[in-house]
Amino acid sequence: xxxxxxxxxxxxxxxxxxxxxxxxxxxxxxxxxxxxxxxxxxxxxxxxxxxxxxxxxxxxxxxx
Numbered sequence: 190x191x192x193x194x195x196x197x198x199x200x201x202x203x204x205x206x207x208x209x210x211x212x213x214x215x216x217x218x219x220x221x222x223x224x225x226x227x228x229x230x231x232x233x234x235x236x237x238x239x240x241x242x243x244x245x246x247x248x249x250x251x252x253x
Contacts, residue, residue, distance in 0.1 A: 225231060
């Protein structure tokens with residue numbers, strides 16, 4: 190258990206110190222993905238993923 194308490198994630202180590210750094214960090218994250226979040230295909234994919242996840246959760250709950 191003590192090993193888990195001493196571990197830090199990448200994001201915990203690299204916290205931005207001011208708003209300029211935060212803006213730069215958020216811009217870097219945005220550049221990692223080239224997905225148009227307003228596209229109809231993206232919305233359809235999100236609904237499909239959520240549907241499958243809900244089915245999985247229901248199946249998991251019913252089996253418990």
